[in-house]
Amino acid sequence: MSDxxxxxxxxxxxxxxxxxxxxxELTQAFIDAIAAxxxxxxxxxLPTPELALEQARQSDKRLAAGKxxxxxxxxxxxxxxxCTKGVRTTACSKILAEFVPPYESTVTQNxxxxxxxxxxxxxxxxxxxxxxxxxxxxxxxxxxxxxAGDDQTDLVPGGSSGxxxxxxxxxxxLGATAxxxxxxxxxxxxxxxxxxxxxxxxxxxRWGTVAFASSLDQAGPLTKTVRDNAILLKAMASxxxxxxxxxxxxxxxxxxxxxxxxxxxxxxxxxxYRIEGMPKEIEALWSQGIEWMKDAGAKIKDVSLPHTxxxxxxYYIVAPAECSSNLARYDGIRYGLRVPxxxxxxxxxxxxxxxxxxxxxxxxxxxxxxLSAGYYDAYYLKAQKVRTLIKRDFDDTFKDxxxxxxxxxxxxxxxxxxxxxxxxxxxxxxxxTVTVNMAGLPAISVPAGLSxxxxxxxxxxxxxxxxxxxxxxxxATIESAAGDLARPTPWWRH
Amino acid sequence: xxxxxATVRRIAHLARIKITKAEEKSLExxxxxxFEWVKQLDEVDVTDVEPMTSAVQMTLRLRPDKVTDGxxxxxxxxxxxxxxxxxxxxxxVVE
Numbered sequence: 001m002s003d004x005x006x007x008x009x010x011x012x013x014x015x016x017x018x019x020x021x022x023x024x025e026l027t028q029a030f031i032d033a034i035a036a037x038x039x040x041x042x043x044x045x046l047p048t049p050e051l052a053l054e055q056a057r058q059s060d061k062r063l064a065a066g067k068x069x070x071x072x073x074x075x076x077x078x079x080x081x082x083c084t085k086g087v088r089t090t091a092c093s094k095i096l097a098e099f100v101p102p103y104e105s106t107v108t109q110n111x112x113x114x115x116x117x118x119x120x121x122x123x124x125x126x127x128x129x130x131x132x133x134x135x136x137x138x139x140x141x142x143x144x145x146x147x148a149g150d151d152q153t154d155l156v157p158g159g160s161s162g163x164x165x166x167x168x169x170x171x172x173x174l175g176a177t178a179x180x181x182x183x184x185x186x187x188x189x190x191x192x193x194x195x196x197x198x199x200x201x202x203x204x205x206r207w208g209t210v211a212f213a214s215s216l217d218q219a220g221p222l223t224k225t226v227r228d229n230a231i232l233l234k235a236m237a238s239x240x241x242x243x244x245x246x247x248x249x250x251x252x253x254x255x256x257x258x259x260x261x262x263x264x265x266x267x268x269x270x271x272x273y274r275i276e277g278m279p280k281e282i283e284a285l286w287s288q289g290i291e292w293m294k295d296a297g298a299k300i301k302d303v304s305l306p307h308t309x310x311x312x313x314x315y316y317i318v319a320p321a322e323c324s325s326n327l328a329r330y331d332g333i334r335y336g337l338r339v340p341x342x343x344x345x346x347x348x349x350x351x352x353x354x355x356x357x358x359x360x361x362x363x364x365x366x367x368x369x370x371l372s373a374g375y376y377d378a379y380y381l382k383a384q385k386v387r388t389l390i391k392r393d394f395d396d397t398f399k400d401x402x403x404x405x406x407x408x409x410x411x412x413x414x415x416x417x418x419x420x421x422x423x424x425x426x427x428x429x430x431x432x433t434v435t436v437n438m439a440g441l442p443a444i445s446v447p448a449g450l451s452x453x454x455x456x457x458x459x460x461x462x463x464x465x466x467x468x469x470x471x472x473x474x475x476a477t478i479e480s481a482a483g484d485l486a487r488p489t490p491w492w493r494h
Numbered sequence: 495x496x497x498x499x500a501t502v503r504r505i506a507h508l509a510r511i512k513i514t515k516a517e518e519k520s521l522e523x524x525x526x527x528x529f530e531w532v533k534q535l536d537e538v539d540v541t542d543v544e545p546m547t548s549a550v551q552m553t554l555r556l557r558p559d560k561v562t563d564g565x566x567x568x569x570x571x572x573x574x575x576x577x578x579x580x581x582x583x584x585x586x587v588v589e
Contacts, residue, residue: 102569201549215549244554313532324509331510333582338575344585349512361511362524368509369497369525379532384545386538391546423524424531440549465550 004029005171009074009228012174016063016073023059023073027052027117030075033493034119034172040492043157043167045080045138046088047120055117062115071235072115077173079164080121081128082108082219083208087118091210092136093126095355096336105208106240107177107219114235119173123163126357127327128184128212131429133162134416135359143192143413144170144488148454151491155413155455158188158429164222165192170492175223175232179209181216182315183433186445189222190408190458193447193485195229195475196222198433200465201440202247204233205240213322214245216315216437226446226476230254233468249466257469258476263297265474268401272308273432275410282407282457285449289405289459292481293474301401305393310386311435316427317370317383318438323360324367330355362423391439398464403474406432408458412451432460442468446475448482456485496529497522 004026007015016023031049038044052075059073083089083101090096104112112118125135133141133156141162143155157166161178165188168176178185180198189196197220204219211217221232234254240246269290274283290300332338332351339350356364370379397404410431419426436443442465445458459478463471502521506513513521567580576583 097575099573102566102572202552241555241557245548245550245552247550247552307538310535310538313535316528316532317535328510332575333584334571335573336575341585344587345510346512347585348510349507352510353512356511361513361517362521364509364511365502365505365521366525366528368505369501372505372508381545382535382538382540384547385540385543386535387546388543389538389540422527424527 005033007174008225009174009223009231010225012074017068023056023063023117024053026073027056027075027119030119030173036494037170037172037490037492039494041142041144041166041170041172042139043123043141043163043170043172044077044120045090045092045123045163048087048118051087052117052119059115059117069113069115070231071111073117074115074174075117075119076111077119077122077164077167077176078108079124079161079176079178081124081179081210082177083210084108084118084121087121089121089210090137091127092124092138093355093357093360094137094337095330095352099335101208103208106205106238106242107209107236110238111177111235116235122167122176125160125162126360127210127323128160128179128181129323129359129363130159131183131187131426132156132414132419133159135357137357140416141166142416144492145192145413145455146488146491153415156191156416158191158413160184161188161222165189165194165196168192168194168222168224169488170490175221175228177219177236178222179217179219180437181212181319182437183430185220185222186408186433186443186458186460187429189445191413191456193456194222194224195226195444195446196220197229197233197444197468197471198436198442199233199237199468200442202245203237203442203466203468205238205243205246207240207242211326213319214326215322216319226472226479227255227258229444230258230472247466252469254468254472257473260473261297262293262474262477264299265402265470266299266301266400267293267474268301268303268397268404270303270305270308270397270404270406272305273406275431279411281451282410285457285459286405286407289448289478292478293405295481296477303397303401303404305397305435307386307389307393308435311390311438312427312431314383314386314390315434315438316366317379318387320363320367321371321380322367324364324371327360327364359423387438390435394439394441403470404462406460406462408432408445408460412453412455412457436462441465442471444471444475446478447485448478450486496526
């Protein structure tokens with residue numbers, strides 16, 4: 001049998017339906033791949049092989065009975081931010097210790113309802129705060145990609161969904177769930193040559209997902225192809241009465257958008273994304289993307305989103321503010337780590353000092369400061385007003401264009417430990433991705449080429465609220481224009 | 495310095511995070527750097543701009559005020575580091 005891990009979700013689904021192999025054989029192939037490769041990549045923090053095989057057995061029964069769900073027998077990795085009933089969930093923080101959720105997140109429940117198989121929990125930056133997966137309590141994830149001619153330097157896979165992106169790129173799962181608060185799906189997608197969408201805010205339920213910044217957090221899929229991404233998002237998305245910000249609109253068949261011509265669409269190119277000091281290869285990739293759009297019959301329009309540059313600083317007020325409030329729940333009493341103290345305040349202070357990592361503490365403190373008496377108006381209220389202006393820029397622009405095209409990141413994957421010291425340097429990774437979180441809009445990153453170092457680069461498409469279909473349609477056009485990109489050689493297998 | 499060491503101590507206490515002297519010093523620098531960078535927001539004129547309160551325009555739904563869940567003391571306390579008979583155990587709070 002050929003290597004089953006090389007399949008896409010769409011191919012595996014067809015082959016399972018045609019009984020070319022069983023769900024158990026498919027799952028076993030991934031269990032073996034994880035056993036052979038996870039030590040070097042550190043993508044999974046908790047593989048669940050027994051559970052996976054049991055789920056695959058059930059899938060085989062349903063396949064035989066003609067009762068297959070949309071994802072029947074498809075093995076997936078789940079970011080450790082999604083609560084999985086009876087399976088340890090830590091957000092990759094020491095403060096959650098050995099937390100075992102007594103409930104299932106809505107997003108993962110939707111996947112199991114469609115017959116998907118859980119291969120294990122995936123590494124991420126602690127509480128999804130980071131852009132390189134270096135803040136995880138379980139240590140960094142290593143990008144399966146390496147610079148051409150350099151087999152010594154371990155690169156980051158991006159973050160916070162670094163485990164999700166690396167496991168898809170290294171074929172340790174067919175697809176993975178991820179979350180995106182400021183770029184945490186799209187930036188790792190770009191840095192690992194995978195496809196990642198952050199859907200419209202309210203499209204996927206946040207219920208049962210560990211909260212970071214509630215007005216920005218949104219779940220989405222990471223996959224090898226645009227088609228797989230459409231398949232997985234359809235299964236993840238739903239209206240959920242348990243999430244008060246879940247939006248009650250029907251989930252379309254996203255896959256139907258793939259293969260549709262983009263002839264006649266207007267693609268906007270926002271000039272503010274042409275930042276000072278942008279590497280030439282990013283400029284070139286962007287120009288190439290514009291040419292592909294023209295070749296496919298789309299109209300190109302130069303547009304302006306004047307408040308773009310203020311999105312990132314405003315984000316670093318809003319996100320820490322919401323984080324400081326959300327993470328107040330980790331008190332050493334109800335779950336997770338507990339470090340005793342002489343009184344209850346000391347218990348809180350000791351527990352939180354020992355349980356949170358450096359970046360998380362930093363953001364809690366920023367958030368506490370901007371929300372504290374006398375500073376609220378100057379920082380938080382101001383940032384929320386800037387957010388209104390960012391949203392207004394997009395609203396105005398989408399009167400004239402159907403979709404926006406930008407680079408996903410300002411550069412390719414960097415080495416582990418290369419961007420350290422100044423937190424702001426790390427934050428700048430999200431300069432092109434954070435704007436849509438602030439506005440609540442959907443955006444997708446699609447692999448579009450390789451850097452001069454031989455590592456992947458991505459292009460980003462931004463759409464109107466709840467118009468993920470145009471994103472899949474346009475992303476599929478880029479995917480086919482870019483052709484077959486190189487794959488990383490599997491150095492991680494032993 | 496945008497943020498001095500006394501401020502770092504004050505917000506760390508508000509956030510209930512114990513910090514060491516060394517952390518206090520590095521946080522003073524890092525937080526000052528971040529707030530210095532955030533200052534560019536001062537360039538933006540926000541006169542008459544409403545603050546954004548929701549990413550997507552929608553009215554919050556209401557539901558009947560009925561109990562829909564509960565009687566799960568064992569599940570609720572299952573992950574507690576210290577528990578007794580379905581209760582969380584805390585240090586003495588009231589004298």
